[in-house]
Amino acid sequence: MxxxxxxxxxxxxxxxxxxxxxxxxxxxxxxxxxxxxxxxxxxxxxxxxxxxxxxxxxxxxxxxxxxxxxxxxxxxxxxxxxxxxxxxxxxxxxxxxxxxxxxxxxxxxxxxxxxxxxxxxxxxxxxxxxxxxxxxxxxxMATEMVQVNENWTVSRCVREMRRQAEEVEVVHAVYVVDDHDILLGSLSLKKLLTTGARTPIADVYDRSVRSVTSTTDEVEVARIMKKYDLFVVPVVDDMGRLLGRITIDDIVDVIQDEADSNYQLMSGLSDEVEAGDGLFEMTRARLPWLMVGLVGGILTSTVVGRNEGELALLPQLAFFMPLIGAMGGNVGVQSSAIVVQGLANSNMPGTLWSRLSRELGVGLLNGLLCALAILAYSWAVGHGLLFAVAVGVSLLSVIIFASLFGTAVPWALNHYGIDPALATGPFITTTNDILGLSIYFAIANALLG
Amino acid sequence: MxxxxxxxxxxxxxxxxxxxxxxxxxxxxxxxxxxxxxxxxxxxxxxxxxxxxxxxxxxxxxxxxxxxxxxxxxxxxxxxxxxxxxxxxxxxxxxxxxxxxxxxxxxxxxxxxxxxxxxxxxxxxxxxxxxxxxxxxxxxMATEMVQVNENWTVSRCVREMRRQAEEVEVVHAVYVVDDHDILLGSLSLKKLLTTGARTPIADVYDRSVRSVTSTTDEVEVARIMKKYDLFVVPVVDDMGRLLGRITIDDIVDVIQDEADSNYQLMSGLSDEVEAGDGLFEMTRARLPWLMVGLVGGILTSTVVGRNEGELALLPQLAFFMPLIGAMGGNVGVQSSAIVVQGLANSNMPGTLWSRLSRELGVGLLNGLLCALAILAYSWAVGHGLLFAVAVGVSLLSVIIFASLFGTAVPWALNHYGIDPALATGPFITTTNDILGLSIYFAIANALLG
CATH class of the missing domain: 1.25.60.10 (MgtE N-terminal domain-like)
Structure with missing residues (x-):
């Protein structure tokens, strides 16, 4: 076999x-x-x-x-x-x-x-x-590329390309530079194949070449190459001198790494973790966020503990604690994920305030629908109208709060140069648990206390 | 301005x-x-x-x-x-x-x-x-490409390329076919530039070209192009006839879409939703998963309700309910995300059973550390040793359960041809909430009842 x-x-x-x-x-x-x-x-x-x-x-x-x-x-x-x-x-x-x-x-x-x-x-x-x-x-970038001088003719250019091609494995693009190596434009192979041998390069090259500087962030390079459908982009220094080129296969890795990293932050995994990793690598990648969750859980327990008296009087309050916490977490992650994706794709129209007012609208609409559903349910199963209203109003408040909080946190992190994707993981869920339950008990206290 | x-x-x-x-x-x-x-x-x-x-x-x-x-x-x-x-x-x-x-x-x-x-x-x-x-x-795929016959010479090939180049915007690769259009290999521009004009193509082309068939899934095409660092891949029919070619810029979109879709499923967003979308599009994308969460929350409330008697006797039990639920959710999402990423990157060594046994190990290790921490905490704040042990044992059980459940669910979904990423969203969190609290009350009942 x-x-x-x-x-x-x-x-x-x-x-x-x-x-x-x-x-x-x-x-x-x-x-x-x-x-x-x-x-x-x-x-x-x-x-x-x-x-x-x-x-x-x-x-x-x-x-x-x-x-x-x-x-x-x-x-x-x-x-x-x-x-x-x-x-x-x-x-x-x-x-x-x-x-x-x-x-x-x-x-x-x-x-x-x-x-x-x-x-x-x-x-x-x-x-x-x-x-x-x-x-x-x-x-x-790599430095292997074919570059020609604007003063050459097409035939000299082809000769030079033949020579340079000995060293360059694949010809991705032909770059045109001046005597000081300043990038002027690019030359398509098509032009080269279909133009007379005596034509000066200066007459046929494309001056609209898009370049990046060597200090440009790789995520920005990826965005530019994706947006303009580029296979290869030249890299220049601050003077405009041609240094090298980046091909899209390297960008594929950047895009994949960026996506993987956002995904892992959202799922509460730190570091690069792979399905094939061993027990200790796996634990090291997972334990830190679990500890964050644990500390959050302890804080939540003190919130509940402070309302022990209320719980003793109204044990049904405990029934809806998990629901309030979970819904706050869900809504918060939804809002954060939209901001993180918008920032990653540089597709984030408007200001923080316009964003928050839109979220307020979405939160109100989603919140009202969910609140009515839970109000109807809890009333129907016999919890009493006032209690049902308290649960509904709490859910509405928690959903609105989580929408706004989930929007503002990644925005703020990004503003201070911190990876906004941090806000999509256990952090936002845990915080929403704590604050959501505080809101719940406060409203219950006000309406039922 | x-x-x-x-x-x-x-x-x-x-x-x-x-x-x-x-x-x-x-x-x-x-x-x-x-x-x-x-x-x-x-x-x-x-x-x-x-x-x-x-x-x-x-x-x-x-x-x-x-x-x-x-x-x-x-x-x-x-x-x-x-x-x-x-x-x-x-x-x-x-x-x-x-x-x-x-x-x-x-x-x-x-x-x-x-x-x-x-x-x-x-x-x-x-x-x-x-x-x-x-x-x-x-x-x-696109059908624009340069194809040459194995029986031509290099000079005829260049002539033909010149002619075809009138129609083809960018020359990504030159494909060599036989008289029946069966794909035989590819020809690098370098070879073409550096070989004598009379040489037959059959002597110089590269026979090791990697192709995909027209029915190959786009995600698989992306995987192949990433793995082998391909800029362009030829597409053939089942007979091996050359139909077209796919360039990596199209694959970039596939990779990005796949990553975005996994990300959105994890964050509980359905459909394509963008930061710029309006109120109703936003609500439509978010409400379905919130409803899943709401139904889950209602089920959770019945689990708690069935243990009302126990809660009345031991109100502290309520303190740690959010913690148990949240930790189960966190661990479940971690485990599912690892499976989803492994499947997406075709990097999933071993069988389901070897995977589950590894998760059992990770769950035991993480679970023991977290359980000891919460046991120590709840004992220290004066909840009594037996109660502290009950909380610790519950947390350990919930973490182990969530690890296994979070691993098995996406695996099973994938096995039945359903997108495994469904298992990373509110679904797994909600289910873990319900089952986690059931475990918690069962253990509390056994130890403290």
């Missing part, structure tokens, strides 16, 4: 490695894409991964290395000297991947690698790339 | 349109990208949008139309005859955008459009595109 699933392939690979069947390992990996090999290797032990990589030609195993996650990459690279990394690993990959690989190395190792790169220009490029702060366009 | 923000530009545009200053409108829009114009137009009234589009050349306003959201696109297209759509709109856009635009038209209008397309081959292509089910690779 030929192994086909990742799981089967991993078991087979493990067996072959342990038995030292080197040529069978090579045969097994032969037909697989590097991304698939990386997926298989991701769950192996480090010595197994090293043994596997050693059997493959340098070009192949560096290609596989690029698909490993950051953690595995560092663990593997620890086993190589700076000289080996410079001469074997970096020879075979693009500068953005190279910078990514190197970012997690120690400062000492980084220096060692850079000193061992033969091509001094490339070493400089790489050193430059490493200076850009994580999460900026500079950290995301 | 020159208007610069979208908001200012919209106000200015509105003023100029109402005053009939046509040339000023054209000047205002001149320097703007079509995506920016679309963003401005998105909040205008339909007659305003129509008036604006009429002032622009056909090429320009069709480009703007492509950036509108589906709803606005249909509303605008309703004002055109099938003939106008065929002759003006479709002339200027790619086939995938054309199929998108047409998808929302009535069947009658679709037929009218197709009958008015002069190029019969293109009409056939478009009719084919319209047959693909939404959410499949076929519905996402």
């Amino acid at each position: 030929t192994p086909t699933t990742t799981h089967e392939l991993r078991a087979e690979l493990r067996r072959l490695l342990s038995e030292g069947q080197d040529s069978a390992v090579v045969d097994l990996l032969e037909g697989l894409h590097s991304a698939d090999v990386a997926e298989i290797a991701q769950e192996l032990e480090i010595p197994e991964v090293l043994a596997m990589l050693q059997l493959l030609p340098a070009e192949r195993w560096t290609d596989i290395l690029v698909y490993f996650d950051d953690e595995l990459q560092s663990e593997i690279l620890e086993n190589f000297t700076g000289k080996e990394i410079a001469e074997v690993v970096l020879e075979n990959i693009d500068s953005d991947d190279a910078a990514d690989l190197m970012a997690d190395l120690s400062e000492e190792k980084k220096r060692e690698v850079l000193q061992n790169i033969e091509d001094v220009e490339y070493a400089k490029d790489l050193a430059d790339l490493l200076t850009h702060a994580e999460g900026t366009a500079g950290a995301l | 020159t208007p610069t923000t979208t908001h200012e530009l919209r106000a200015e545009l509105r003023r100029l349109l109402s005053e009939g200053q046509d040339s000023a409108v054209v000047d205002l829009l001149e320097g703007l990208h079509s995506a920016d114009v679309a963003e401005i137009a998105q909040e205008l009234e339909i007659p305003e949008v129509l008036a604006m589009l009429q002032l622009l050349p056909a090429e320009r306003w069709t480009d703007i139309l492509v950036y509108f959201d589906d709803e606005l696109q249909s509303e605008i297209l309703e004002n055109f005859t099938g003939k106008e759509i065929a002759e003006v709109v479709l002339e200027n856009i790619d086939s995938d955008d054309a199929a998108d635009l047409m998808a929302d038209l009535s069947e009658e209008k679709k037929r009218e459009v197709l009958q008015n397309i002069e190029d019969v081959e293109y009409a056939k292509d478009l009719a084919d595109l319209l047959t693909h089910a939404e959410g499949t690779a076929g519905a996402l």
Whole structure:
């Protein structure tokens, strides 16, 4: 039986490695894409991964290395000297991947690698790339690209492209610069294919190229590329000089990471947690928010405790405590999520006040409908009209309050430079529990006390 | 003062349109990208949008139309005859955008459009595109691409590319097919630039091209393109014949939509809701889940009601009700979110049973820590040891239960072809509230009753 699933392939690979069947390992990996090999290797032990990589030609195993996650990459690279990394690993990959690989190395190792790169220009490029702060366009870009001078002709341009293409794996775009490397525009391959050889580049290039600066936040780069449907965007410095380019495949990762991070904050998971993680990683990712919930629960218990007397007189009050808390939590999360998504998509029209007044409307409408429903129910099951009114009015108040609170909190967090998605998780639910129950008891006190 | 923000530009545009200053409108829009114009137009009234589009050349306003959201696109297209759509709109856009635009038209209008397309081959292509089910690779692909025959030479290939490039806006990839249009591989521009003119294509093309079939789910296409870092992927039919290609910019939208949809389900929002939506759209998106929460709350109230006697004897039991409910909800959402994300990223190692046993471990560990904390707290504030133990044991049980339940529910939904993300919203919180409180009262009954 030929192994086909990742799981089967991993078991087979493990067996072959342990038995030292080197040529069978090579045969097994032969037909697989590097991304698939990386997926298989991701769950192996480090010595197994090293043994596997050693059997493959340098070009192949560096290609596989690029698909490993950051953690595995560092663990593997620890086993190589700076000289080996410079001469074997970096020879075979693009500068953005190279910078990514190197970012997690120690400062000492980084220096060692850079000193061992033969091509001094490339070493400089790489050193430059490493200076850009994580999460900026500079950290995301690669320096491999085809650039031509505005004063060239189409035929010189094609000759130069042929030369540069030796180094550049895929031609995403051709950028036109002046003598000072200032980005002027771009040239489509279509134009290049359909224009006479003697035509000056200056006559045919497109001047409307959209660029980002190296300090632009990666989320903003993603927004721009999505909005304008760009495949590749050039990166310039503050002077307008062309530094590199970012391709949309890197942006896909940014979008996915951003979405994952918002999702995890909402679900009360901290850090990057994956389904495959072990018991302790899992606990570490989950416990902090549970502790927040626990502290919130304790505070709630004191709110209830302070109203013990009322509860003793009217035990039915306890019946609707969970409902009030849950509805407040639900409404709060809804409101917060709308703000967080609006901010993430830069689609947040109006001011905080116009936003709050709209939420007030939504809260009133939803609140009235829910309040009438619960009033009717509790009256119908025989709780008495005044009690039913108290529950209904409480629910209405809690829904309106949660709408406003859920809107204002992420807005305020964002205003002070804190991730607004923090406001969608257990934090908002817990706070709404506490404040919701306080409102409930206050209204019950006023109406029934 | 020159208007610069979208908001200012919209106000200015509105003023100029109402005053009939046509040339000023054209000047205002001149320097703007079509995506920016679309963003401005998105909040205008339909007659305003129509008036604006009429002032622009056909090429320009069709480009703007492509950036509108589906709803606005249909509303605008309703004002055109099938003939106008065929002759003006479709002339200027790619086939995938054309199929998108047409998808929302009535069947009658679709037929009218197709009958008015002069190029019969293109009409056939478009009719084919319209047959693909939404959410499949076929519905996402465009038919514009450069394809060459394996028997050609490099020079014939370049000649053909020049000819085809007249129709194809951007050359993403060159596909190699045999005489029956069966996809054989791809040809990189680099190879084309660096190979002698007489070389046969068969000698230089890359045979390892990865393709998808037209019925492949779009989420699977996204996964494949992300995993293998593809910019463009060819789409074939079941015979392997080349039908079209999907570029990564379309996949970016798929990824974003999928993430947004999971996010909205978790936050208890139905439908697509945006920060800019009006009061009634907002209410419609939010009320359904609130009703789920309300019904859940009513069920919870009956659980509490059935334990009225116990509550009367031990009023402190009420103090910790919100805590038990909230913690169950938090843990349940954490567990579900991990499963949903794992399924979305196709990163879900192991079987349901191995998953559940791991969750049991996480639940035990988290549960014990939280239970000890609450036991210590409630004992310290003087609730009595037995009561403190009852609260602690309840919390432990609820956390373990919620971990397992939160894992099993999305798994089961997915197994039966239902979106597992449904399990992360108010549904899981509400159910955990009900079951959590039942567990709480049962344990309290057993230990304290």
